[in-house]
Amino acid sequence: MPTPTLYLEDFAVGQRYRSGRLRVEAAAIKEFAAAFDPQPFHLDDAAAAASFFHGLAASGWHTASLTMRLLVDSEMRPAGGIIGGWADELKWPRAVRPGDELEAEAEVLAVRASESRPGHGFVKFRVTTQNQRGEPVQIVVMNLLVAARPT
């Protein structure tokens, strides 16, 4: 059965959506860093060992991008797509390491209609990304623009 499209009215505080899993290899960490965050602790094992991170660590923006991929591939399918307007908070309590397996859980914190954009509203989610030991590697509180059900 295809995953249903979720309209604003389908979201309610407390709902949780869980993603699949995604394994992060050292090569992917270095490839992302070479493009977007070319600092030694994201690129080179020896330099990383001598750094604040004590070993190769993914860029936080890589972790954020992987989290987006987990959400897009999940059953959480708002009408019109996953369109993030803004985040209230974004933190990385722990680095992502080579071989980590990530999964994300999105919990609905609030739902409200938009005043400026009729037929739309905002759903506030806390999205927690964790590694294979259940340790959070990223927590973001994200506000998505979601279409109301057509009348």
Add this chain to the structure above:
Amino acid sequence: MPTPTLYLEDFAVGQRYRSGRLRVEAAAIKEFAAAFDPQPFHLDDAAAAASFFHGLAASGWHTASLTMRLLVDSEMRPAGGIIGGWADELKWPRAVRPGDELEAEAEVLAVRASESRPGHGFVKFRVTTQNQRGEPVQIVVMNLLVAARPT
């Protein structure tokens, strides 16, 4: 002359650091999206034209990642690297479009010593990324961990 390393004591409220420029091509928007945010409005021109975005738009996480690249390549060189602990706020007031040229400006909002981590502190920056028309495409308030000058 090499860019000097900046210690916690070198940062002061009101300082501004400006990045270079970086042009975003349609191919790069689609490549990032294919890896991390595979939604039609980031991948396909026709689907994007019919979407909320009315045309191809970069993923917000792509904009965030490009902003990190601009900062890493800038003169803003904290001791130990650019290590983001958390963001208080992250917003995308406007989409990034093919052909846009981005630049970022980081303004120091606060500087404080860390209580739990002797010899380190936090510098809070507002980083504004703008396109070639001077329109903001991303605003993030980011807290970086910075080493104090060795005594």
